[in-house]
Amino acid sequence: MSNQSPLSPSSYNLPPSIDVDETLTYGFSSLTLHNNNPDLQNYSPQAFDYEHNGAGFNGFNGNQGFMMNGLNDNFRVYNGVNGVYNNGFYSGVSNTSPFMVDPHFLDHGYMYEYQYPSHGYNGASSSSCTSGFNFDKMDYLLYKQGLSSCYNHDLYNAGGFDLGNGFRNNKDLSRVSSKMKKDQFFSLMSLKEMKEVIYDLAKDQNGCRILQAKFENPTKDEIEFVLGEVIDSIADLMKDQFGNYIIQKLVSVCNEDQKTLMVYELTKPPVEIIHVCMNPFGTRAIQKLLESLRSRNQIMMVIGALCRAAARLANDPNGHHVLLYCLLHFDNDLNQLIIDDIADNCFKVATNRYGCCVLQACVEHSRGETRNRLVSEIMAHAMHIAEDPYGNYVLQHMVGLKSPELTGLLVRELQGNFASLARNKFASNVVEKCLAEAGQDISAKIIRELVASRNSQSLLVDPYANFVIQIALRVSKGFTYECLLDLIRRNAASMQTNLYGKKILERIEKRKMV
Template identity: 40%
Template structure:
């Protein structure tokens, strides 16, 4: 059974060689057979369990200065308003058995007590519990159901054996005080806190903010907490928003990771919507820029990029336009990227738009034959930008028959027939007619649609030439299921 003491924390399941000499059990002091931290006086020595059972179970007592211990507790059990807020940590063991759980820190004792069990009885049983039973009984922090804080003095000693659970309903913020971080991760508790944002005062918002600010990154990616964070971003002041933003961008790549998360992406989108100052915008742009390619190709992350396009200025979005042009082929041939690339073209202006369109057009032949890239090429054609259209046509000419016979590029050829000028359209149809095996186009599962479109858009002598070519192969093509679609067209009339 691991031992806890003021200024120290017990760990189990860790090999001795993972800890430095300053963290070895031999560095601990003894007083009358009990253990104490180097910073404890004689009266503070813990005598709940002696050292030998702890060492015999292969568990280590880790000690350090009061400040590192506080940091250790903050990582495992974040503190707010003097109350513990549990977080799971697979390597942390503390004074624990099937009846209770005790963690002692710098000036505070935190006691976990299972519902309906007597604390003192649990302490007496602790000595008899074997190593296997200890592991079985160790409570996981995420499953704590009862929690009671108590200071390590006689005045509050009675609180050590007081068990209680969080009420299923909260009628006021006062009842939730100290547990807001936990409540925010509960479905009903999250809704309760959101109502306070609508119906409460600025003081209520401030209280909630203070209790969750250290955990905003976790809450952003929580199935319920993300809704609270979205609501908070709507009602918080600029100083609070800046604090949230600083927490979300504290570590390199952290905002990108949040954006890629199913729940986190919603919060980041809301954050972008509510940005007000140049400093806030600069922080977001700097945090997202390194992960642009991952974002634009991700199911969740691409929506963050689109929100930037919608809410930020063209100049603020230049990092998107520059990167989109640089990686246009990689993006255009991706399921999600191809959609966002079209949004990039729509929202870009000036030189950013010109560069983006030019890069895409120069790769037109490759993209036209891709499952996703063909949509981007069609989008460029619909814009009817003379320079871009000319670049595309120069690549397509001489390849129309081949492109018409492919599943994806056949859509591009149809788009060309619909949007090109009369001269370019005429060249395209003549190229189809001049092939030595025109009948193959009539019987092809993809090219037959190109021929149908050509019939609809052609006029005059060109249309008549097309009808004659189809009629001349009528006998051969009659039995083909694809040719029947063409032969049934009323447009075959001259």
Template identity: 35%
Template structure:
């Protein structure tokens, strides 16, 4: 939030004295400001008068001027009330037709208007199929530009929500198709694509999956795109999900190192489908040490080790069992966490190999916070093992004292 102004008391409290020509001390400026800006009480009175103007008005009182009313705050509210009021005293069907007749040709402009967009949304809810057909045909050529607008995006989402015939859907999707990726990457436009994913059938939203798969890296490595790509997975049919995961898997090595793309990779791993995750994780075999030392991919490598099939996990961890690689990883602020996770999830034989590789290096890294953690993890595990593995002598004594011996 930014302050909208400061009074003289603010300057006094802070000890700040404005320069001689500053507006706060310029009497001429203050005099003009006093006359140019109406006081709050005057503005409230003007607003109240506008409200009273529409209080008991009838639609016919403004015939041929509804387009102008649609762009006025109070006028827009008045028109909305008229087309949604189903009480016996109001002929809302007549109101819908009257408003439609005067504004439908201006729909492109009104959808991006700060007030008019609300009337457009309400009319899209209430109009019949024939009226909506006409509106869609008018809007479709400009639907991308409208979607990029902060007001227009809401009106387009409402339009998509109330598409009611195959012809309407075809017109809208054909108009959006060439610009799917630019819309996904836009602050406003991405919500239109998400509405298509949510409201349209598998068949009618296929154009989004085709576009996303064609530009997978561009979409997945964008701050809005990575979120939309996750929603694509959520709403996908089985066939669309396979199409999408295959493309993500193909580009996994690039995506996993990106600040946004890594979340897409993790989202696939979180699906819990072993067929998907195993193919994805195997893309990282041969790159495990490098990826473990990267800021974004190190988190993914930890997750891979946790969820991988035993044979795939074994391949990943085996890359760490090398004295040169291990020393670098133990000293790295990211990779050391991957080593800690490996110690937790490796099978017994491979864990012993990890410990044997780590132990000679502990003295060189023990003073670092990471080295202390790994040393503690190994020491605690050894202590537990010793406590649960009785010595040969104690085993013999218990055996000799057994009543059956």
């Protein structure tokens, strides 16, 4: 390993404008010396000939080039021959190319700190100065691609650009990077000229609009190019408030192989797509992707990832929309893995505000053994589900499907508990649904149980059970109706002084009139 000092002249990759063999006298004669702060130490980093024609970069308050406003601004190059140093890092020899410092240096400044130390910026150490390197890839692209052409007088007078006096005077190049100027530049660039900043543009409000506009009628090459730029960050962009629109746009124009690649990137760690589904922006992008899937293999890749956390997604305010889409649009055999995980967590899903909707869809769209297993799990928790603010909707939905098999299973499971369920705020809705839609035989069985129950008279004046009795009066016939009417007659006196009892008596009077 060489013992050569990293600061030795021979280690620098100097531009042709510098003669390392010049005489000492000539070298001193070309220096500009300052003694503003004797404690300042200044070290010159090597120029970046391979990309910036030997451009150096300016200090914090140099007379030309980029003006630093604190440590969080970007370093840009200095346009001068003899370096001017004022309270800053370095102002060195360079050519007249107004580009930024090499991005590798800016992104990884800490790696070069030993080589280019700086001290004395108001007492700041080199590490604090290094923190000033905040590299903006979009700024870099603008300067690299087109900023030098802005010196052309004709461009100043063109309608598309108004760079302002600040730029013409070369006093504040940072103004050129303002949002308006960026938008003007990017609007005139082709997609391929935006290489390496597609991701950054997609996450910017105006940048996103520019990309969408350029993506209205993309060529195959442009689709391939943009996909290549975003594929490694597809999950992150889907979760972004602006980036998700670019992915949705991309999905709509990709071919089957490209969509398969997108699905693969999202599902190779299943947690990626799960997190996207649970994001308010990601859930839209995923549903857009699902809409475009035609291959069974693509769908199975998605389902295989979602089933790892189907119950968690079902209970999520954003994730449940993705599961509902799958259940409504994909075949039962494809959704089996999702339904199996829902069944394993049936009670937790049934009693959740969002999960109850997913469970209803599972019951409605499942078939065969998949449905049988799911229904068995629901029946095992039927009493508790009926009394839950959200779970009761699951049981009502089962009855509403008008499947004699499902309704019969539910009534058998709840049998012997209809009186207590009728008094419950939420379960009373399930009893009413059974009476109204389960058919004459089942409703008669439920009414006879209510009439024969202990303290049946309390049902007539209960805030919730009175609605059950009113439905029973409406659907009952013959002997069943007479049994119910007899119970009411025996308790008519107490019912007349009760708000809920009066409603039942009014119902009887209306039926007599009819």
